Amino acid sequence: MTGAPIRRDGADLLVEVRLTPRGGSDRIDGLKALSDGREVVAARVKAVPExxxxxxAVAALMAAAxxxxxxxxxxxxGSTARLKTIRLTEAGAEAETRLRAACGLPA
Structure with a gap:
């Protein structure tokens, strides 16, 4: 994972996420700095990691945002790790703006 937590890949968006499963609710908690200095989107979902x-759940959460x-x-x-990359297909400029706002990033 390099660069910004949300980046464009052609018509798609790639989102770097640190996931907390069994988090009590489905929500985006903003940005989180990792120990190596990278920033990721912090998210939690009610679902269990099974x-x-x-x-x-986290893929659906990012798409909805x-x-x-x-x-x-x-x-x-990162399907078995807390750090994941989510691909949002056919995400236009409006989708990117909405996602950035939901994550607390500038448009």
């Missing part, structure tokens, strides 16, 4: 439930259907989100790396 059978891909937490991964599906961007105003996209939940099918637009998918975990593309």
């Amino acid at each position: 059978d891909g439930k937490a991964n599906a 961007a105003g996209l259907p939940k099918s637009a989100g998918a975990v593309v790396s």
